[in-house]
Amino acid sequence: MATSLPIEPAPRRPRLGSVKRIIGFGLLFLIVIFYLMPLYVMIVTGLKEAAEVTGSTMWRIPTSLSGGGFGEAWRRLSPNLITSIKLVIPATILSALLGSLNGYIFSKWQFRGSNLLFGLLLFGMFIPYQSILIPMLQVLRWLGIYGTLPGLILVHVIYGLPITTLIFRNYYANIPSELVEAARIDGAGMLELYRRIMLPLSIPAFVVVGIFQATNIWNDFLFGLTIITNPNDQPITIALNNLAGSFSVAWNVVMAGAVLAALPTALVYIFLGRYFIRGMLAGSMKG
Amino acid sequence: MAVSSLETGAPVEPKRSRFRLSEKWLAPLLLAPSLIALFVFVYGFIGFTFWVSLSNWRSATRDLSLRDPIWTVYERLFQMPRFQADLRNIVVYTILFLLVTVVIGLGLAIVLDQQFAGKPFFRFVFLFPYALSFIVTGVAWRWIFNPEIGLNLLFEQLGLNRVLGWFGMGPFKPGWLTNPTVVGDMRTWFPGMDGLFAQMGIPLAMIPVTIAAVWQLSGFAMAMYLAGLGTIPMEVREAAQLDGASTMQMYRQVILPLLKPVTVSVLIILTHVSLKIFDLIYAMSGSGPGFATDVPGIFVFEQTFRATRYDLGAAASIVMLVLVAFVIVPYLARSVKEL
Numbered sequence: 001m002a003t004s005l006p007i008e009p010a011p012r013r014p015r016l017g018s019v020k021r022i023i024g025f026g027l028l029f030l031i032v033i034f035y036l037m038p039l040y041v042m043i044v045t046g047l048k049e050a051a052e053v054t055g056s057t058m059w060r061i062p063t064s065l066s067g068g069g070f071g072e073a074w075r076r077l078s079p080n081l082i083t084s085i086k087l088v089i090p091a092t093i094l095s096a097l098l099g100s101l102n103g104y105i106f107s108k109w110q111f112r113g114s115n116l117l118f119g120l121l122l123f124g125m126f127i128p129y130q131s132i133l134i135p136m137l138q139v140l141r142w143l144g145i146y147g148t149l150p151g152l153i154l155v156h157v158i159y160g161l162p163i164t165t166l167i168f169r170n171y172y173a174n175i176p177s178e179l180v181e182a183a184r185i186d187g188a189g190m191l192e193l194y195r196r197i198m199l200p201l202s203i204p205a206f207v208v209v210g211i212f213q214a215t216n217i218w219n220d221f222l223f224g225l226t227i228i229t230n231p232n233d234q235p236i237t238i239a240l241n242n243l244a245g246s247f248s249v250a251w252n253v254v255m256a257g258a259v260l261a262a263l264p265t266a267l268v269y270i271f272l273g274r275y276f277i278r279g280m281l282a283g284s285m286k287g
Numbered sequence: 288m289a290v291s292s293l294e295t296g297a298p299v300e301p302k303r304s305r306f307r308l309s310e311k312w313l314a315p316l317l318l319a320p321s322l323i324a325l326f327v328f329v330y331g332f333i334g335f336t337f338w339v340s341l342s343n344w345r346s347a348t349r350d351l352s353l354r355d356p357i358w359t360v361y362e363r364l365f366q367m368p369r370f371q372a373d374l375r376n377i378v379v380y381t382i383l384f385l386l387v388t389v390v391i392g393l394g395l396a397i398v399l400d401q402q403f404a405g406k407p408f409f410r411f412v413f414l415f416p417y418a419l420s421f422i423v424t425g426v427a428w429r430w431i432f433n434p435e436i437g438l439n440l441l442f443e444q445l446g447l448n449r450v451l452g453w454f455g456m457g458p459f460k461p462g463w464l465t466n467p468t469v470v471g472d473m474r475t476w477f478p479g480m481d482g483l484f485a486q487m488g489i490p491l492a493m494i495p496v497t498i499a500a501v502w503q504l505s506g507f508a509m510a511m512y513l514a515g516l517g518t519i520p521m522e523v524r525e526a527a528q529l530d531g532a533s534t535m536q537m538y539r540q541v542i543l544p545l546l547k548p549v550t551v552s553v554l555i556i557l558t559h560v561s562l563k564i565f566d567l568i569y570a571m572s573g574s575g576p577g578f579a580t581d582v583p584g585i586f587v588f589e590q591t592f593r594a595t596r597y598d599l600g601a602a603a604s605i606v607m608l609v610l611v612a613f614v615i616v617p618y619l620a621r622s623v624k625e626l
Binding site (some may be wrong): 098 | 616
């Protein structure tokens, strides 16, 4: 009979053998190149002068540091960048506030049929927006806000409701009901409870929802494209697409424009990545 | 209120019940503005779009009278070679995209599940594209797949074509997005398909589109799998290792089955994203040569806003909605039932 000491191996994460490790790292390196290549292309091409964006020097790094296409891209796109900022801030704040209130009710004040309503609400974030465009534009015209920023904000707030409500509902569901009950015994009403107890506890959820919605709205294309008709008032994604589609604009300007359009969401991801990922997993959806 | 009830010693029941009664209505009342707005904007609008698809609205002037026979536009739609090509493209793209994204996402997650230096950097890089808009992605990849200046030029400069020449092969110069070739034709295999007008094969121009989409969304699959891996208790891994399972065996036989719910979620979410694809292709190639990269999302947009064929655009958008609903409704129903 074996009489080895009952020493269990220390808990550890799995490790791969060394040969496999080298192969693995080689593969990983190639994959990293694949992921970084488009970023390299955008930044390097954007920094080049028009003369360098031809023929054999396409993949080379720029020879001078003059800012390349960025000046021209900024001149063309800055009005649209400002439009996007003016769109994202109010739309994000409004949809977050409404989502918070809805999430609070759906999690702590369930009533008969509330789960069904919640399910019907959630369906709204999965639909292809092509299937609502025609009546939506008619209604915006009827309201007198077709072609305007308030119209676009309204649409983003409404179609943002499912995802913001979902994230807040799940967040509030984890707040112990005892806390709510205790405050209720003290005589606090539904709205007082929300204001005094839930809202102060909601800062992390607001950060997650805010980042998620701001990114989504910044990156939207279809709504901006169909609702705003004047090119100068269109959000950045539409302006970038127009820039890329016009044959008179050199590639260095287009790529610099792509960097400008990507920069805000990229910065959010770089500095607030943790919250970004949380929102992405909570929403588990894109597009 | 609590204090006063203590003083009198009387139960606060009457007051509370009135309080409760008003609150019973307050909950739905507070939800009402959001819910009414959303239900109008989702269900009301879908209903209207469906009506438009059955109407005579075929030009810039609105005409909501119903067509006779009522399903004419759907019959027309499914007989259009372009829409048949769109359905072919979306199926090919969805399958390719799902396969590659899930494999890469799972692979990266397993790699990042190991212990090694620089892990946060890799995770950061793989998820980065997810933060960008499809338009940015499309613009960048359109450049990369430009046959004159993009990857082809890089391959040439790296000497790849010279190496191919040694083996007697021609230079590697694919047309990428400009290639109208469709490989294979299912119509020759399935007799029932010979009524179709579009060649039922794999449109090669769809491959660059898939690569760009994988670049953007594989990080999402990776993050989902990493979150799933994080919920698997250490004891499970230890038990597998104690049983003498190699790392590969452990992942294949123990961890992967445990990740099945994650796989289901990833597949459903990615399928619906893929069926809705519009921005990325619109920025990369549009309809493509011979509609090689055309998809329902682009068809709807062009029929409605470029050709003012409102009935046709609406009908195609309803087809899109039905496709998405097939995937999403069971998923949603199950999630809500679990509440």
